[in-house]
Amino acid sequence: MIPHNRPTLNIEEEEAAIRVIRSGWLTQGKEVEAFENEFCKFVGLPEGHAVAVSSGTASLFLSLWVLNAKNKKISFPGYVCSALHHSVAMISGNENLIDIAPNSPNLDLSLLKKSNSDITILPYMYGIPMDISNFKNEIIIEDCCQALGAKVNNKHVGLHGTVGIYSFYVTKLITSGGHGGMFVSSDKSLIDRVKDYREFDDRQDYKKRFNFQMTDIQAAIGRVQLKKLPTFLQRREKIFQRYKKEGLELLDVDPELKHISPVRYRAILKTTKPQIIINSLQSIGVKSIIPTNEYIVSENQSLFPNSFQFTRETVSLPIYPSLTNSEINVILSALVKK
Ligand SMILES: Cc1ncc(COP(=O)(O)O)c(C=O)c1O
Numbered sequence: 001m002i003p004h005n006r007p008t009l010n011i012e013e014e015e016a017a018i019r020v021i022r023s024g025w026l027t028q029g030k031e032v033e034a035f036e037n038e039f040c041k042f043v044g045l046p047e048g049h050a051v052a053v054s055s056g057t058a059s060l061f062l063s064l065w066v067l068n069a070k071n072k073k074i075s076f077p078g079y080v081c082s083a084l085h086h087s088v089a090m091i092s093g094n095e096n097l098i099d100i101a102p103n104s105p106n107l108d109l110s111l112l113k114k115s116n117s118d119i120t121i122l123p124y125m126y127g128i129p130m131d132i133s134n135f136k137n138e139i140i141i142e143d144c145c146q147a148l149g150a151k152v153n154n155k156h157v158g159l160h161g162t163v164g165i166y167s168f169y170v171t172k173l174i175t176s177g178g179h180g181g182m183f184v185s186s187d188k189s190l191i192d193r194v195k196d197y198r199e200f201d202d203r204q205d206y207k208k209r210f211n212f213q214m215t216d217i218q219a220a221i222g223r224v225q226l227k228k229l230p231t232f233l234q235r236r237e238k239i240f241q242r243y244k245k246e247g248l249e250l251l252d253v254d255p256e257l258k259h260i261s262p263v264r265y266r267a268i269l270k271t272t273k274p275q276i277i278i279n280s281l282q283s284i285g286v287k288s289i290i291p292t293n294e295y296i297v298s299e300n301q302s303l304f305p306n307s308f309q310f311t312r313e314t315v316s317l318p319i320y321p322s323l324t325n326s327e328i329n330v331i332l333s334a335l336v337k338k
Pocket of ligand 1: 055056057058060080081083084123124143145146166167168169179180181
């Protein structure tokens with residue numbers, strides 16, 4: 001079976017994990033700090049502006065917490081993974097769901113303008129970022145869980161809003177050994193508050209805190225993966241271009257928008273017959289999926305027409321660094337008419 005996703009882990013990640021195990025210090029320590037600093041360097045922030053946590057969801061919750069989101073109107077698209085609903089519920093915020101733009105997997109910014117939100121969570125779905133330079137006065141959480149390495153105007157995603165979050169879940173662009181997340185901000189006071197929240201134990205007060213820590217084993221694996229990220233992104237781009245060259249109609253950024261540089265987190269095939277495609281790939285041992293199929297969208301079709309249409313007209317194909325050329329040929333054999 002060619003899986004829809006497969007982590008790309010090798011001897012370097014194994015050695016990093018062994019190094020930490022043998023060191024005798026397994027929990028949050030020097031490796032986490034080094035990972036945070038290397039992450040800052042990668043995205044172009046000064047040292048000390050990133051906080052590693054246990055998941056992307058944890059980093060989103062902490063973003064909402066640090067932005068005082070309780071009882072606030074929090075806008076985000078319904079066409080997204082459930083982590084956003086959970087985080088908003090955990091902070092007791094008021095969900096305000098907005099449709100995605102036509103022919104885009106991302107929130108419709110023209111609807112956001114009219115929404116009068118207190119806080120907006122902007123996921124950059126499938127690696128496709130958005131230009132938010134017209135929203136300078138808004139409080140925006142850039143959800144870069146699917147878009148690490150993407151840029152707008154040559155600046156990394158996560159640096160354009162109030163805060164940025166990333167996920168290192170096993171299927172994401174890099175993984176810190178299964179789960180992990182990062183919170184970034186250019187505002188040092190937000191960073192300090194998030195770090196304080198993460199230090200939950202042995203404190204001399206009873207402020208609310210929680211254990212959202214990343215372990216040193218996770219961070220050591222994440223550091224190796226971060227070094228490999230540029231090569232991973234190149235390989236993903238190569239696969240994406242191969243699919244396009246063979247005539248597949250893939251979701252992509254409008255070529256006119258030269259200032260938007262996506263990463264190829266997903267290869268989303270546009271088709272009016274998704275189930276037929278999924279079945280025909282399945283019959284030759286290839287796993288493909290409907291990329292996002294949230295209950296809230298299918299239950300409220302008339303409120304989210306673009307989202308609903310997307311769930312009915314897209315199939316996500318395998319695309320990851322360890323996908324081999326012969327596996328790509330197998331996938332194409334079911335999709336390209338000779
Ligand atoms: C857009 C988006 N936001 C948030 C998350 C949550 O990240 P995690 O799975 O690391 O908690 C994910 C990943 O599942 C995601 O795709």
